[in-house]
Amino acid sequence: MSRHHESSGQEDSAARISFTIDGETCAAIAGQTIMEAADGAGVYIPRLCDEEGLDPQGSCRVCTVKVNGRPVASCVHPVGAGDVVENDTAEIRGWRRDLVRMLFHEGNHLCPICEASGRCELQAMGHRFETFEADLFPYLQPVRPVDASHPDIMLDTNRCIRCGRCIRASRDLDGKHVFGYVGRGINKRVGVNGIDLSHTDIDLDDMAAALETCPVGCIIRKRLGFFSPIGRRLFDMTPPGTAIQKRKGNSK
């Protein structure tokens, strides 16, 4: 599946269709996913496991929307002519909030001590879907290893949400297959292709090690921690979706 959020509306030969998101009519090209079409129209759908430039995977379900009354993952569901999509409703926000909270409870996400704080997409989703109700779920507090064997890159798997973005970036963009899924169910985790990270082909120029690939603080570049002060970090200035929402004015 081709993935170019930017290219919508360029090709004359493609069949143009229209659909609605939260009552607003949007244009799309047949074959686009709902998320691609919404991105093009300047409507932000929150997401964690999807990133521009990577194949969609549909595993985090934070991008769940209702299409004609049925919940689907918008990053993998193709848009159809005349589809009625619900995105920013109280019900769907509730689902997304619970999904994000479960991720917080499943790993060890200690924002006050994490160097990804302020540029962490999981944290940004937590801020977006904030609630003041007390915890619904227990904290699992798993004990997971830290792999600091590589001279430039470190893995703190306590913070991994298994979005698979590093797997897809390494496989599809770097052509290296450094990361891969291991195990099943609650034991599923991201493993490296070697006894530890220093025995893999990864290096600092890889997209898999790029700052924007890991949405949390699991893949860390050494000697770079806390490089911008609180208040001027990426998501302090521009929370996720800011760029997409800016397209709205331009497309009209």
Add this chain to the structure above:
Amino acid sequence: MKRIATVSLAGCFGCHMSLLDIDERIIDLMKLVEFDRTPLNDLKSFTRRCDIGLIEGSCCNEENVATLREFRRQCDTLVGVGQCAIMGGLPVMRNAIMHSDDPLLECLEEAYLNSRLVYNPTNDMPNDPALPLLLDKVYICSQVVKIDYVIPGCPPSGDLLWSVLTALINGTPITTPPGGVKYD
């Protein structure tokens, strides 16, 4: 008039400092509430039942647990304030060494004997009978008692504390200042 009690368990008092960040609104707050047991007025025990209890920090020793249970008995609504009360915060990092056979001993030895930054020529570890016993691991408030509301942040900003507190006091829906919720 509503009565409020506050306490800092395994916390750093940062959330209490943040409560003072509401600045001159504290005069408005004093018109709405009366403070019962709280470090702000140095009352060490409850004088009567309270409407709202603010809990900062989680439970790392037996005294924290006893205090938290006392707050649950004495307060109608318990509010966990800050990341320590919600998910353990910095103290809960201790739970990450649970792979050890004797995690508490390993933790104490690292803190008082083995760390390269420690100067401890007598090799003593704190062992006074007056000290509350440490728990085997850090327990989050919601693992000990029922918590009704949480205010996230490290610490929550004065504005956020003000808007949530006034909503709870007046019984109105909680509305937050834009960008007011931060986990750090």
